[in-house]
Amino acid sequence: MTTPQELDLTTISPTRLWVPQHVMITRAAADLPHTAEIIRRCERAGVDDIRFLPGNALTGLRGASERETYASAKNTLAVVVAPPSALKPQPIPPSADWRIDLAKGCPAHCQYCYLAGSLQGPPVTRVYANIDDVLDGIRTHAGRGSVTRGTLERGNEGTTFEMSCYTDPLGIESVTGSLAAAISRVGAGEFGSDVQMRFTTKFDDVGELVTLDHGRRTRVRFSVNAAEVANRFEGGTARMPARLAALRAVAAAGYRVGLTIAPIMPIPGWREQYGALLDDVSGAVAGIGDLDLTAEIITHRFTPASKEVLLGWYPKTKLEMDEDLRSQKRSKFGGVKYVYPKQTMTEMREWFTEELERRLPAARLLYWT
Numbered sequence: 202m203t204t205p206q207e208l209d210l211t212t213i214s215p216t217r218l219w220v221p222q223h224v225m226i227t228r229a230a231a232d233l234p235h236t237a238e239i240i241r242r243c244e245r246a247g248v249d250d251i252r253f254l255p256g257n258a259l260t261g262l263r264g265a266s267e268r269e270t271y272a273s274a275k276n277t278l279a280v281v282v283a284p285p286s287a288l289k290p291q292p293i294p295p296s297a298d299w300r301i302d303l304a305k306g307c308p309a310h311c312q313y314c315y316l317a318g319s320l321q322g323p324p325v326t327r328v329y330a331n332i333d334d335v336l337d338g339i340r341t342h343a344g345r346g347s348v349t350r351g352t353l354e355r356g357n358e359g360t361t362f363e364m365s366c367y368t369d370p371l372g373i374e375s376v377t378g379s380l381a382a383a384i385s386r387v388g389a390g391e392f393g394s395d396v397q398m399r400f401t402t403k404f405d406d407v408g409e410l411v412t413l414d415h416g417r418r419t420r421v422r423f424s425v426n427a428a429e430v431a432n433r434f435e436g437g438t439a440r441m442p443a444r445l446a447a448l449r450a451v452a453a454a455g456y457r458v459g460l461t462i463a464p465i466m467p468i469p470g471w472r473e474q475y476g477a478l479l480d481d482v483s484g485a486v487a488g489i490g491d492l493d494l495t496a497e498i499i500t501h502r503f504t505p506a507s508k509e510v511l512l513g514w515y516p517k518t519k520l521e522m523d524e525d526l527r528s529q530k531r532s533k534f535g536g537v538k539y540v541y542p543k544q545t546m547t548e549m550r551e552w553f554t555e556e557l558e559r560r561l562p563a564a565r566l567l568y569w570t
Contacts, residue, residue, distance in 0.1 A: 214408065215375075215404065215405050215406035215408070215443075216443040217404055217405065217437070217438060217439040217440075218406055219308040219372055219373060219376070220246045220248060220375075220376065221248060221276055221277055221278040221326070221376065222248070222250060222276040223248075223250045223252070223273075223276060224243050224250065224251040224278045224280065225252050225254055225277060225278070225279045225280070226251070226254060226279075227254050227280065227282065228253075228254060228256055228257055230330035231253055233330040233331055235330045235331070235333075235378075235379070235382070238378045239328065239376065239378065242375060242376045242378055243376050246375060246376055248376070257282070259279050259281075259322075259327075262274050262323040263323060267513050267514075271324060271513075274323035274325040275308060275324060277326065278326050278373070278377075279326065280327075281327050281328070281329065281330065282329065282331045283331055283334060287329070288334055288335060288337070288338060290338040290341075292346070292348070293348075294347075294348045295348060295568040296348070296363050296399075296568075297346075297348055297361035297399060298342070298346025298348045298360050298361045298362065299338070299342050299346055299361070299362050300366045301335060301336070301338050301363070301364055301398070302335065302364075302366065302367055303328070303332070303364055303368065303370050303377075303379045303380065303383065304326060304327060304328040304329060304367070304373060304377065305320060305327045305367040305368055306324055306325055306326035306327050307326060307369045307373075308326055308372055309372060309436065309437045310437040310438075310515075311403075311434060311435050311438070312434040312436070312511065312514075312518045312520050313464055313511070313520055314507075314514075315464075315507075317506075317507040317510040318504060318506035318507035318509070318510045319367075319507075320367070326368065328373060328377045332379055332382055332383075336382075336386060336392075338362075339362055339387065339398070340391075342360065342362075343360050343393045343396050344395070345360065346360050346361070349397075358397050358420075359394075359395035359396050359397050360395060360396050361398070361399060362398045362399070363398075363399055363400070364383065364398055364399065364400040365400035365402070369402050370402065371400070371402035371405075371406055371407070371410075372402060372403070372404040372406075372438075374406060374409070374410075380400070380410070384398070384413050384415050384419050385413050385415075387415075387416070388414050388415040388416035388417075388418050389414065390416065390418075396418060397419065397420060398418065399419065399420040399421075399422060399459070400420075400422065401422040401423070401424050401459075401461045402421070402423060402444075403423070403438035403439060403444065404438060405439040405444055405446065405447035406447075407421075407450050407451050410454070411450055411451060411453075411454035415455070417455055417456070417457060419456055419457065420493075421448075421451045421458050422459035422461045422497070423444045423445070423459070423460060424444075424461045424462075424463060425461070426463070426464075426465070426478070427465075427466075427468065427471065427474035427475050428478070429468055429474060430464075430465075433519065442481075445481055445484075445485040448485050448486065449486060449489065452489045452492060452494070453489055457493040457495075458492075458493065458494055459494065459497065459567075460482060460495070460496045460564065461497050461499065462496060462497070462499070463498065463499035463500075464499055464501035464502070465498060465500050465553070466500075466501050466521070467541065467545055467548075467549060471549075472556075475552075475553070476556060476560065479556060479560040479561050482561055482564075483560055483563075486563065492563055494564045495564065495565050496557060496561075496564040496565065496566050497566075497567050497568055498553055498557075498569045499569075499570050500540060500541055500549065500570065501541070502530070502538045502539060504537060504538050522539070526542075527539035527540060527541060528540055528541065528542050528543065554566065554569075
């Protein structure tokens with residue numbers, strides 16, 4: 202394993218760095234210590250428009266059209282206080298024991314965005330300034346859970362906390378510092394030795410992360426996809442070679458790492474394209490000592506609500522969202538998701554299971570969905 206001191210940090214520079222045009226700070230967040238860090242980072246990044254709001258409502262986000270509203274919101278960072286409802290960790294199978302939210306909203310422009318339909322109002326990125334309260338959920342829920350905690354398959358991970366359900370924390374890290382704070386505190390054992398945090402990203406800004414004393418208690422997972430899917434549908438993110446270079450950098454710095462292969466799609470030539478992806482990952486992690494690599498594979502799906510939102514955001518998208526070509530999957534609460542037909546799912550699952558083992562034997566498949 203390469204130590205952070207031995208890494209050549211001059212070679213770890215992000216290819217995609219988000220800088221908001223507007224920063225809004227609510228009254229409740231204004232005097233919190235973490236807000237000062239966010240302001241420092243935003244000023245360093247060159248943000249000129251930093252406004253302190255007289256209250257806690259986010260106003261002035263809507264434009265004359267849905268497209269204007271979307272564009273304005275995607276260029277805005279709001280510094281807010283997480284409400285009590287957001288401070289209680291929620292179960293998040295099959296990924297982890299619990300969900301902890303550092304922020305809500307994402308600056309990327311993925312045309313299949315899984316946040317569509319699940320967030321209220323314009324898609325502004327909200328970062329939580331009361332980070333001590335947010336992270337305290339790790340303390341109260343350590344030693345609890347049933348996804349990894351106490352299981353035979355994943356028990357070595359301890360109690361796991363997912364940090365990226367409603368944001369890409371690395372995508373906003375340069376102007377928030379929230380991820381570094383969480384990694385450092387978990388790595389120092391503040392919440393116990395049998396705790397692991399995890400997050401997924403489509404960005405590559407890992408220069409600060411590789412310098413942190415993470416205590417091997419954080420798993421950094423990179424969302425990866427076939428070249429055609431990534432290039433067509435994942436706007437505003439780091440390109441695939443850059444993500445794989447970042448994967449190698451954090452793995453060399455001793456982090457546990459992972460792949461979130463998602464959302465996989467049966468595009469023409471999908472076997473060849475995903476095969477090339479697995480080969481590229483294999484090359485990226487070659488020679489890494491003490492490699493701990495996992496894989497999570499998620500097929501594309503959508504709901505009626507998310508489809509409506511996505512078509513409003515991306516009216517010219519070529520993303521396939523045809524209900525007649527899909528099968529319905531109902532939740533226990535009666536909600537509907539449209540997934541690929543059974544035969545397609547079976548073919549993809551069998552292929553990925555076999556090829557992952559053949560092309561990337563170092564990877565441990567956690568789940569398929």
